Structures are given as structure tokens and as C-alpha cells.
Amino acid sequence: MIAIAVLIPWLALFMRGRVFQGIICLILQISLIGWIPAAVWALMVVNNDNQERRHQELVASLRNNNSR
Template sequence: MILIAVLLPWLSFILRGRILTGLLCLILQLTLIGWIPAAIWAVYSLQNAREDRRTRRIVKAIRESR
């Protein structure tokens, strides 16, 4: 998924269900200068989503252990 986020940042957002963000990223990516910020934004967003999932799993495990 990181490879998709670097090569096609807009597709990374759309595959995760963030359609409007994907379209905004596509508009940014249409310029050659905008490609790098779009790729960084997509990778950063992907990492944040993974961290959020990990945190939710940890909180759920802690609540179940009580």
C-alpha cells in the first residue's frame, strides 16, 4: 500500500474510502511540483490510519482484560 501511496497518492485515498480527499490529492498531483507533496501526504495519512487502528486494538484489549 505504501508503494501505491508514493506512485498514485490519489488512488491510496480512494482505496481507503476517502473519495473527496482522493480527488483533492489528484488535483494537487496533476502538477509536477504537486506530486511530491501529494505522495508525502498520502504516506503520512496511511501511517496515521495504521497507528489509529493499532491504538484501537490496544485499548480494546485493555478493556477486555479488566
């Protein structure tokens, strides 16, 4: 997913369910100067989503252990 975020930032945002942000990112990526900020933005979104998923899994695991 990280490779997609660098090469095709708008697609990485679409795959994460962020359609409106993906459209804005595509518009930004059309200009060559905007490609770098678009790639950084997509990387941040992908990293944040992965971190949120890991956090939710940890919380669920802790809740399961406490209920025993």
C-alpha cells in the same frame, strides 16, 4: 499500501475511504511539482490510519483484559 501512497497517492486515499481528499490529491498530482506533496500527504494519511487502527486494537485488548 505505502508503495501505492508514493506512486499513486490519490488511489491510496480512495482505498482508505477518503474520496474527497483523493480527488484533491489527484488534482495536486497532475502537476509534476505537486506530486511530491501529494505523495507525502498520502503517506501521512496511511500512517495515521494504521496508527489509529493499532490504537483501537490496543484499547480493545486492554478492555478485554480488565473485564476478566
